Amino acid sequence: MPEADTAANSHPAASPALLEATELARATATELAEEMYGGDAVGEHEEAFAEDPHAVTHFFTARQPGYRGWRWAVTLACVEPGAEVTVSEAVLLPGPDALVAPGWVPWQERIRAGDLGVGDLLPTEPDDARLVPGYLASDDPAVEEVAREVGLGRRRVLSRLGREDAADRWRDGDRGPRSDMARAAPGTCGGCGFYLPLAGSMRAAFGVCANEFAPADGAAVHAEYGCGAHSDVEPDSGPVAPVAEVVYDDGVELEAKEPKQSKQPEENVSPDTP
Incomplete structure (x- = not known):
């Protein structure tokens, strides 16, 4: 692949010496790549981007496995026109189409129900909107009975x-x-006898199941939830084995057939027999 046009993405006031110092940038990237990965990990020159009139970053394709779309970036600098070009920074960066890891999310935001194990701690934030100080009056009478007892x-x-x-x-x-x-x-x-309603404002819609044989035993359930262990379920008194229903087909008419008559062999029949 031919070298990219170094002036394609350059700043109008960028130093020509910085834009043309491709070999210095390549040598720097190659030295860094050999220290990190070894072998030939620096590919073709992609572009030169002018950060300002005194700094230009050269980008080279990264060839090492597992870094598709990444680029070696070498920033060159010079103080004034005619001054010596020096290397300011060399680093491996993801390109526009690079494969990168998902953005980092704090553990408190990644936690899901069931993730907490024995000995794990999950502190709540001081400004957690789900909680209010106990000395504040709420709109839940069951909460106020305890919350208004300041200090207790x-x-x-x-x-x-x-x-x-x-x-x-x-x-x-x-x-x-x-x-x-x-x-x-x-x-x-x-409507189940094993249903224990919650207290306060949650009482109207939620309770706890107290049936040890139910799948939701000891868990919060909605009042309109239900299972086969309902207290009003009665045993089925019908037959254990299903009996097939007898079906009569009245649309089919059977043809009457004459009963068969037994015949004797002709040689045994007497001509005088009436």
């Missing part, structure tokens, strides 16, 4: 946003009214 109650309690987030999550989860188990259930949890 919990330091922080659920805010309205925190309760709404939990309600949305539980309703749309596997123990909500739209789950497959709920659709096939004979009744809802709200």
Whole structure:
């Protein structure tokens, strides 16, 4: 592949000496590549980009495996026209079409339900919108009974946003009214004897299952959730083995057939027999 036009992406006031110092930039990139990977890892010259009139960055294709789209970048500088060109920086950078790792996300934002193991700690942020100081009056009577006892109650309690987030999550989860188990259930949890309603504003829609044989035992369930272990389920008194229904087809008429008569051999028949 021919060398790229060094002036194609250059600054109008860039020093010509910097734009033309391709070999110095290549030698610098080759030396760095040999220290890091060894072998011939520097490819063709792609472009020269003028950072300002006194600095130009030369880009070379990276050939080492696993770095498709990456480029060796060597920045050259000179203080004034006619001065010596020096190497300012040499580094391996991702190009516009490079394969790069996903952006880093803090652990607190990556954590998902079920990730916490034995001994793991998950501290909450001081300004977590799901929590409010316990001395603030809330709109949940069950919370206020404890929260107003300044110094004796919990330091922080659920805010309205925190309760709404939990309600949305539980309703749309596997123990909500739209789950497959709920659709096939004979009744809802709200009418089950094993249903223990929650306190406060969550009481109207959520409770805890107390049936040890139910799949949601000990978990929060929606009042419209349900399963086959409902307290009103009665045993089936019908036959254990299914009996096939007798079907009569009245549309088919059977032809009457004459009964067959036994015939004796002719040689045994007497002509005098009446």
